[in-house]
Amino acid sequence: MKATTIYAPRDVRLEDQPDPAIQKSTDAIVKVVAACVCGSDLWYYRGDSPVEVPMRIGHEFVGIVQEVGSDVRSLRRGDFVIAPFMYSDNTCPHCRVGIQSACSAGGFWGGPDRDGLMADGGQGEYVRVPLADGTLVATRETPDDAMVPSLLALSDVMGTGWHAAMAAGIQEGDTVAVVGDGAVGLSGILAAAQMGAERVVAMSRHQARQQIARAFGATDVIEARGETGEAAVLELTSGVGADAVLECVGTGQSMATAIAVARPGATVGYVGVPHGVVLPVRKMFSRNIGVAGGVAPVRQYLPALRDQVLSGAINPGLVFDLDLPLEQVAEGYAAMDERRAIKTMLRP
Amino acid sequence: MKATTIYAPRDVRLEDQPDPAIQKSTDAIVKVVAACVCGSDLWYYRGDSPVEVPMRIGHEFVGIVQEVGSDVRSLRRGDFVIAPFMYSDNTCPHCRVGIQSACSAGGFWGGPDRDGLMADGGQGEYVRVPLADGTLVATRETPDDAMVPSLLALSDVMGTGWHAAMAAGIQEGDTVAVVGDGAVGLSGILAAAQMGAERVVAMSRHQARQQIARAFGATDVIEARGETGEAAVLELTSGVGADAVLECVGTGQSMATAIAVARPGATVGYVGVPHGVVLPVRKMFSRNIGVAGGVAPVRQYLPALRDQVLSGAINPGLVFDLDLPLEQVAEGYAAMDERRAIKTMLRP
Structure with a gap:
C-alpha cells in the first residue's frame, strides 16, 4: 500500500509500505476513505517539534473495516468507521470517566504501543487499528460521500473544539470568546x-475563516490581536469579560489573550498544544480564572457528534477547503504551512 | 476604641483609635464580638509580604450592628452579623455571578475604598463596614456563644475551603485529596x-490537625510529603489518582503535589495564595488536569454555610484552638507563627 512518512522538516513522502495485517486479536484493518492533515502535523513539518527518525504520520481518518481480529465484538467487515486521533481500550479507569486520551493501554497513530508494536499513520491506504472495539465508532449505514468531510472532521478538530467548549463549561446564554481561527x-x-x-x-483576521466562523455561529468577529484585541472583547462585554473562553492556538500570546478576556470566575478551555505558554498564576488567582483542557478525549464525544453530523445539525466539514488525492500529500502540507488552506483532506 | 495595627514584621500592636462613624449612607458600624488571625496575616507578620506603612489588620469578624447609614435596607441595630473577608456591593456583574471577591466596588478590610476612604481592620472593637447590605450576612436571632467560633470561621477559612471544593468540582462518591492541613x-x-x-x-503530619481532619470527615491521612506523599495517594487510588484535589497552601511544592495526585480529567481547586508557584502547563495538558480557584467569594457561600452551622450540620469552629482576649493579639500572632496554634480567636 501507499502511506505517508515524514523524514525531516518539509520532507513528506508517500511511499510503498507493506500492507498491514492483524497482529493482535483486538486489531482491525481499515481501508481509508479519507484522511487529512492536522495543524499539529505542522509542528513536525516546520521543525518546531523534532523528527528524530522517519515517522509514519497522520492521525485522522475514516474508512471501511476490511478485517477484524478474533476478539473484536462491535465491528464487522464493511462497517464505515471514524477513528479518533488516539486509540484507546475504552475500558480502563481513565476511559471510563471519559478521558480516553489518557487510556492506560492507548497510544498515538504512527507510534509504538505498550509492546513496542508500531501503529500505522492515518495518511495511507490502510491502517491497522489497535484496540478496535474501544477506538472506532461506526455509522449504522455507509454515509453519502457528501457526509465524509464532516465525519472526518470528528477524528480530531471537531472533537477537540468540543473539548475546549466542554472544558470551559459553557452554559446556555453565555458570551464565549474563541482565540484561534484554525480548524480547531x-x-x-x-x-x-x-x-x-x-x-x-x-x-x-482572515476573511475566509471569518466566513466559516459566521457560518458556524460566530456573532461577532474581532480582527485585532494582543492588547487591542483584548480591549475589543472587553468593550463588547461592557468591561466584564467573556463567560467562557476557548484557547485553540497554544502560544504564549494566545493564552495571555484568553486569560485577559475571561471574566472573573470564568474558565479558559484550552486545547492548543502549549508552545511557550507560561500561565500567570497570580493574575489567575486574583481574578478566579481557571484553565482546563488538554489532549482531547475525542472518543468520548464521537458517538454524539456522529449523530449530530448524520442528522444535519452540524456540518463541521466546512473547515476543509482543499481536497487532494493522497498522492499530493506533500502539496497538502505545503498549502497549510503557507496558510493557503485551512485544512487539507486527502483521498487515497 | 482599641484596634490592631501591624507596624513591621513581628510588630503587632493593639492601640487606641478613633471610634468609627458612618461615612457613607451605605455604611454600618459593627461592634465586634469575635475576630481572629488568618494564615494570610502571617505573610505580613513574617515579612513575606511587605509592610510599607503601618496597617490596620484583621479581616475576619462577627459582631452586632450598632448603627446603619440611611441607605442600608437589610440590617438594623442589634443584628448579629458575619463579615466576609472582603466587602462587596453584591449587585455588580461579578457579584451577580457569585464572584464577590472581584466586586467592582469592593475592597479589603484595612485598605482604601474606591474613593480612598480607609476601612477598619477586623481585629478591633468596632468596624465601619462599607456597602453593608452587600457585605454582611445576619442571623435571624443572636446565636448562643457556643456558636460564635463556627460562625466566625465562615468569615474566611470555611468559605475558602468551600471555594476550593466548589472549584474542584467535587461529585458525590469522589475520592478527594486535600493538600494542606492549616485551617483552610x-x-x-x-x-x-x-x-x-x-x-x-x-x-x-501534625497530630492535632489530623484529629480535626478526622472529625471533619477525612477517611485517610498521609503524613509523607513530596514524591513519597504523592506515591502514597496514587497507591490509595490504585494508581489512578484523586477525582478532585484541593490545594490549600500556595507553595510550589504543594501545587506540584496537588497536580501529581490528580487523576486525568480532574481539577485542582486552589485557594492558597500562590507564593513561588509555577504551573506545569505541558504536564497539565498531557493529563487534562485543570486548575481553578482563587480569592474565595466567601459572600456567595455565607447564607448557606450560616444555615449549616445554625442547624448543627457543620462545626467549622473546631479549627480554633486558641481563644484570647483582644489585648493579647500579639501573642495570638506569635502562637500561630510558631505553629503552637492552628488558629487564634480574639475577643474584644
Missing part, C-alpha cells in the same frame, strides 16, 4: 453555538 | 465531606 478554533465556535452560547466572539 | 485545608476536608465525597485523603 472554528470547530470551537460551532461547539459553543451548539451548546447554546448567545454570543460567540471569534478572534480572526 | 481542614475546612476543605469538611467541605468535601459535606459534598458527598466518599473518600477524603488528608495530607497532614
Whole structure:
C-alpha cells in the first residue's frame, strides 16, 4: 500500500509500505476513505517539534473495516468507521470517566504501543487499528460521500473544539470568546453555538475563516490581536469579560489573550498544544480564572457528534477547503504551512 | 476604641483609635464580638509580604450592628452579623455571578475604598463596614456563644475551603485529596465531606490537625510529603489518582503535589495564595488536569454555610484552638507563627 512518512522538516513522502495485517486479536484493518492533515502535523513539518527518525504520520481518518481480529465484538467487515486521533481500550479507569486520551493501554497513530508494536499513520491506504472495539465508532449505514468531510472532521478538530467548549463549561446564554481561527478554533465556535452560547466572539483576521466562523455561529468577529484585541472583547462585554473562553492556538500570546478576556470566575478551555505558554498564576488567582483542557478525549464525544453530523445539525466539514488525492500529500502540507488552506483532506 | 495595627514584621500592636462613624449612607458600624488571625496575616507578620506603612489588620469578624447609614435596607441595630473577608456591593456583574471577591466596588478590610476612604481592620472593637447590605450576612436571632467560633470561621477559612471544593468540582462518591492541613485545608476536608465525597485523603503530619481532619470527615491521612506523599495517594487510588484535589497552601511544592495526585480529567481547586508557584502547563495538558480557584467569594457561600452551622450540620469552629482576649493579639500572632496554634480567636 501507499502511506505517508515524514523524514525531516518539509520532507513528506508517500511511499510503498507493506500492507498491514492483524497482529493482535483486538486489531482491525481499515481501508481509508479519507484522511487529512492536522495543524499539529505542522509542528513536525516546520521543525518546531523534532523528527528524530522517519515517522509514519497522520492521525485522522475514516474508512471501511476490511478485517477484524478474533476478539473484536462491535465491528464487522464493511462497517464505515471514524477513528479518533488516539486509540484507546475504552475500558480502563481513565476511559471510563471519559478521558480516553489518557487510556492506560492507548497510544498515538504512527507510534509504538505498550509492546513496542508500531501503529500505522492515518495518511495511507490502510491502517491497522489497535484496540478496535474501544477506538472506532461506526455509522449504522455507509454515509453519502457528501457526509465524509464532516465525519472526518470528528477524528480530531471537531472533537477537540468540543473539548475546549466542554472544558470551559459553557452554559446556555453565555458570551464565549474563541482565540484561534484554525480548524480547531472554528470547530470551537460551532461547539459553543451548539451548546447554546448567545454570543460567540471569534478572534480572526482572515476573511475566509471569518466566513466559516459566521457560518458556524460566530456573532461577532474581532480582527485585532494582543492588547487591542483584548480591549475589543472587553468593550463588547461592557468591561466584564467573556463567560467562557476557548484557547485553540497554544502560544504564549494566545493564552495571555484568553486569560485577559475571561471574566472573573470564568474558565479558559484550552486545547492548543502549549508552545511557550507560561500561565500567570497570580493574575489567575486574583481574578478566579481557571484553565482546563488538554489532549482531547475525542472518543468520548464521537458517538454524539456522529449523530449530530448524520442528522444535519452540524456540518463541521466546512473547515476543509482543499481536497487532494493522497498522492499530493506533500502539496497538502505545503498549502497549510503557507496558510493557503485551512485544512487539507486527502483521498487515497 | 482599641484596634490592631501591624507596624513591621513581628510588630503587632493593639492601640487606641478613633471610634468609627458612618461615612457613607451605605455604611454600618459593627461592634465586634469575635475576630481572629488568618494564615494570610502571617505573610505580613513574617515579612513575606511587605509592610510599607503601618496597617490596620484583621479581616475576619462577627459582631452586632450598632448603627446603619440611611441607605442600608437589610440590617438594623442589634443584628448579629458575619463579615466576609472582603466587602462587596453584591449587585455588580461579578457579584451577580457569585464572584464577590472581584466586586467592582469592593475592597479589603484595612485598605482604601474606591474613593480612598480607609476601612477598619477586623481585629478591633468596632468596624465601619462599607456597602453593608452587600457585605454582611445576619442571623435571624443572636446565636448562643457556643456558636460564635463556627460562625466566625465562615468569615474566611470555611468559605475558602468551600471555594476550593466548589472549584474542584467535587461529585458525590469522589475520592478527594486535600493538600494542606492549616485551617483552610481542614475546612476543605469538611467541605468535601459535606459534598458527598466518599473518600477524603488528608495530607497532614501534625497530630492535632489530623484529629480535626478526622472529625471533619477525612477517611485517610498521609503524613509523607513530596514524591513519597504523592506515591502514597496514587497507591490509595490504585494508581489512578484523586477525582478532585484541593490545594490549600500556595507553595510550589504543594501545587506540584496537588497536580501529581490528580487523576486525568480532574481539577485542582486552589485557594492558597500562590507564593513561588509555577504551573506545569505541558504536564497539565498531557493529563487534562485543570486548575481553578482563587480569592474565595466567601459572600456567595455565607447564607448557606450560616444555615449549616445554625442547624448543627457543620462545626467549622473546631479549627480554633486558641481563644484570647483582644489585648493579647500579639501573642495570638506569635502562637500561630510558631505553629503552637492552628488558629487564634480574639475577643474584644
